[in-house]
């Protein structure tokens with residue numbers, strides 16, 4: 001570690017306990033103190049720069065220190081930093097809710113706010129359960145989820161997720177859910193298309209719904225890409241079939257668009273590619289352009305109406321967080337949505353996505369690359385110990401970590417999930433930066449798979 005960074009790392013390690021980290025790992029690689037960020041780049045105290053190829057954990061859309069979002073937050077700061085949203089309201093939350101209702105799948109007219117993705121999932125789960133109570137269907141209390149799904153870290157969100165690394169130890173604390181095999185297309189047999197595979201896998205969901213609909217509140221899915229589960233992808237037809245089946249079985253559909261929302265999959269929301277409207281749509285991460293913690297659960301007038309009653313009937317949704325709908329976060333979100341509108345961002349991203357895909361696919365022939373897959377602005381390269389059998393490397397070898405370390409030494413922030421190297425860059429990345437990012441990943445893969 002270079003000298004200018006070292007004092008910060010030492011002070012950090014004396015008191016800060018980091019997320020998603022075995023702290024002992026920092027004996028090898030201390031945390032990197034970041035002094036500033038500009039566009040797609042982060043800069044540490046020694047002046048080293050890192051290309052933020054994963055959007056600072058999938059949140060940043062328009063670069064660090066974006067002039068327009070900065071100005072919006074600054075202006076809001078001069079007016080009002082926070083007020084409780086119970087009994088009070090403010091212009092930023094009103095205007096943001098109007099804007100979201102205008103761009104979300106038609107019919108999602110109601111916005112309930114929280115301040116992070118996991119809390120949004122908790123809200124959707126509680127709201128669905130409570131809805132069925134309010135309409136007299138109190139036998140409905142269970143949730144259906146896909147294998148390999150991820151919905152956050154709080155106990156309810158962890159329960160409806162399915163990544164063992166995060167979930168297993170806490171199982172005794174978690175509600176019981178119905179887990180259905182994922183339509184993940186990495187598992188498709190040779191010769192089967194994504195659509196065929198996803199459609200075939202839907203049979204499991206249809207069977208689970210037929211069996212459990214009487215006791216099921218909702219199915220929760222990450223539309224199109226299971227991100228934390230290793231950027232595993234499936235075809236939109238699965239969502240189309242799921243919507244139809246949920247309607248037929250009278251079960252809610254919760255779309256967790258926390259990671260895939262706001263253009264990541266090529267459309268503003270991933271659900272658009274299936275032409276569906278979920279009953280609940282969870283948004284966070286890119287909602288504020290990656291600036292401030294904020295999340296929302298969007299739902300329908302129908303759900304809203306089931307809670308709208310005389311107070312004494314005690315049907316209200318009383319869930320709350322202190323910082324629900326924070327005005328600074330709402331101002332950042334509005335500025336971010338304005339950029340989407342004014343700069344025709346989704347159109348511009350098509351060229352960037354094509355470049356990323358083209359460069360990454362050059363790695364398909366590598367002897368330890370099992371698959372290169374893409375959905376819009378998300379590209380993943382899955383490594384394997386054996387290309388023919390697709391056997392993964394033993395997890396404890398932590399080959400992805402070697403790629404992470406190599407990339408840092410070359411000024412690129414990559415953070416593979418196990419042996420899946422992926423790119424999810426901010427939309428301000430340039431074609432040249434894409435080339436650098438992919439080249440550094442190629443070097444890292446080379447080094448991590450040579451023994």
Ligand SMILES: *Cc1c(COP(=O)(O)O)cnc(C)c1O
Pocket residue numbers: 116117118119121150151152153222227228256257258259260284285
């Ligand atoms: C990140 C994520 C969450 C959790 O959001 P937090 O803000 O980290 O609590 C939930 N669902 C999905 C799909 C995510 O990617």
